[in-house]
Amino acid sequence: MNTLEVGNIVNLIVARKTELGYMLTNAKREEVFLHHSETNKELEENEKVQVFLYHDHEGRLAATTTMPFIDMNSIAWLEVVGVQPKLGVFMDIGIKKDVLLSKDDLPKGRTLWPKEGDKLYCGLRTDKNGRLFADLATYEEIETLSEPAPESLRNQYITGYVYRFNENGALLFTDDRYIAFLHEDEGDKPLRIGQRLQVRVTFIREDGRVNVSLKAPKEIAYEEDSERILQYIEEQGGSMSLNDKSNPDEIKQVFGMSKAAFKRAMGKLLKEKKVEQTPEGTKIK
Known part of the structure; x- marks a missing residue:
């Protein structure tokens, strides 16, 4: 043998x-x-x-004689260096030969696959023919490595990689070894496995894991939204046809925000006396 x-x-x-x-x-x-x-x-x-x-x-x-980042008994963050839709993605393990992570181990939807430069937490495995493959870390392995988050982390920003999706959102493993859950309603863009994200902690769970969001805190969001509206009015020559009575679809089409967010931002501008509303729309004061 x-x-x-x-x-x-x-x-x-x-x-x-x-x-x-x-x-x-x-x-x-x-x-x-x-x-x-x-x-x-x-x-x-x-x-x-x-x-x-x-x-x-x-x-x-x-x-x-070049030592890889991992062997059969370890796991590490590996960088994606190539994508082959029919096979999977190739991972850099630190030697000249890259190792394949099979498409069978990746999410079913191709839009969820990693891109070159993304990183996945992987080990190594062999198939029945003795061929070497990268192997995604299991949820249990991530859990064993994780640390409980302190209460002081609430409203702080943390950074990590998406390592799994579930029916409600994405799971991240952060640089500080926290497990974070990003609900689909708290995202602002399509995500993919291996993607690096900076997220804001919204809640510390009893088990030490955290809920996170890609959205800015409300006060920051109000500021950004109101600045966007004011800039748009200026670009339109000082007035626009939209006000807080306008159709939600029209508001969404112009500003990409909900009517509720639009009304909050308009309220801020009205309070600061930067604009005034008329039956015809809104104009700069």
Whole structure:
């Protein structure tokens, strides 16, 4: 039985030099090839060397002295370096050969797939044919690594990566190891797995997890909305046909906000005496 298995870091002995590299061996005299390009120094016969085992581009077992970010017994954030719709996404594990995360392990909808530059929390696995694949961290693994969030985190901003979707929204694992839930109503754009987000903590749960939002606090939102309305009126020559009696669809079409948000922002502008409303619409005072 071959004990040299792909995905493992092992210590081997240089059995002999070849024109292209070195043949390495273990105590059972099993051999694996180490190409010159996969080591940064000259090796001598009988020298002990630590290598990572992988399959080269022709599917042969090979070795490299470059240590990967992960092995079969660890997990880490890996960067997506390629997307192949028919296969899945390729992950950078720190060696020259990228590893595939199968499409079977990704969300069903292609719009939810990661893009190049996104990061996923992964380990390694082999299939029944011994081929090496990236393996998404399970919910249980994330839970084991997580930390409970303190009460002081409320209304603070935190950053993390989307690692799962459920029927109501997205789950993030943050830089500080908090598990965060982003409800679909608290988002402002389509999300994808592996996407890095900065979110605001809205609630600390009893189990130490947090609820988060991509939306600004109301007072900030009011300010941004009112500035947008004022700028629009100025661009229209000082007046517009919309007021707080206008049709919600018209308001949505022009400003991309609900009528309730529009009325709140207009209320702020009226209170500050920056605008006045007429039956025909709104104008700058």
